[in-house]
Amino acid sequence: MASLLARSSVKFGVAKPASRRTSVVVKASAVPDNVAEARAWIGAWKKSQGTATRDPKLTSWFPGNTGLPGYLDGSLPGDFGFDPLYLGQDPAKLKWYVQGELVNGRFAMLAVVGILTPELLASVGGGGPAAAIPWYEAGAYEYFAPAKPLFAVMMALFFWVEMRRYMDFVNPGSCNQDPIFPNNKLPAGNTPGYPGGIFDPLGFSKGDLKTLKVKEIKNGRLAMLAFAGIVAQHYTTGTTPLRNLGAHLADPWTTTVWQNDLARL
Numbered sequence: 001m002a003s004l005l006a007r008s009s010v011k012f013g014v015a016k017p018a019s020r021r022t023s024v025v026v027k028a029s030a031v032p033d034n035v036a037e038a039r040a041w042i043g044a045w046k047k048s049q050g051t052a053t054r055d056p057k058l059t060s061w062f063p064g065n066t067g068l069p070g071y072l073d074g075s076l077p078g079d080f081g082f083d084p085l086y087l088g089q090d091p092a093k094l095k096w097y098v099q100g101e102l103v104n105g106r107f108a109m110l111a112v113v114g115i116l117t118p119e120l121l122a123s124v125g126g127g128g129p130a131a132a133i134p135w136y137e138a139g140a141y142e143y144f145a146p147a148k149p150l151f152a153v154m155m156a157l158f159f160w161v162e163m164r165r166y167m168d169f170v171n172p173g174s175c176n177q178d179p180i181f182p183n184n185k186l187p188a189g190n191t192p193g194y195p196g197g198i199f200d201p202l203g204f205s206k207g208d209l210k211t212l213k214v215k216e217i218k219n220g221r222l223a224m225l226a227f228a229g230i231v232a233q234h235y236t237t238g239t240t241p242l243r244n245l246g247a248h249l250a251d252p253w254t255t256t257v258w259q260n261d262l263a264r265l
Contacts, residue, residue: 105220
């Protein structure tokens with residue numbers, strides 16, 4: 001039947017309808033260099049995160065304790081799993097970051113005490129003329145020697161101490177003996193950052209050293225935030241922290257951060 005209809009169509013001049021189907025060829029354009037680099041960076045970052053996650057039983061900074069990096073296993077002092085950028089994925093870098101945080105925390109604690117104590121003494125009439133100088137103008141005070149030689153000597157001593165500390169980090173125990181006074185030695189088996197010996201005159205390391213390490217790093221982190229706040233406070237108000245505190249206590253409803261033009265920016 002179909003062949004008969006086809007023949008009759010040709011016989012009576014009825015043309016076969018042409019096909020309306022068309023083909024479309026899509027060619028992918030080249031990916032821009034910046035997009036390719038961004039994709040490569042994101043891929044490398046995801047790969048660096050690894051698959052191991054932190055034990056959910058450990059105390060952590062993030063509610064729920066899910067998806068935190070597994071290399072922060074709670075063995076470090078003050079380890080609460082905080083590393084959102086996965087900077088400590090490399091064990092060698094993690095050791096360096098631990099020492100960096102510890103030393104900067106100690107410097108910050110000294111800085112905060114050195115800022116607040118003279119101001120507190122000056123407020124009660126003590127401390128002498130040096131205490132009356134604000135912390136941000138301490139370099140202008142005339143000491144027993146000119147400022148430039150004092151700074152040069154300080155930097156030389158600082159360089160010597162920091163190089164010794166770095167050598168002990170690279171090769172633990174290599175700096176346990178004083179090169180000038182060989183009778184001064186540190187106890188064997190100490191770890192970088194916690195020398196003990198003459199650096200522990202009160203013998204705190206003989207007690208619960210693990211708990212003391214956690215307390216120290218917590219106070220160091222708090223001091224770093226405090227110092228950053230003191231600097232920001234001086235930038236916005238132009239005065240010292242205790243003067244700012246006194247002004248706020250004298251008028252707590254109108255002397256706040258919201259009344260400061262720079263802080264509102």
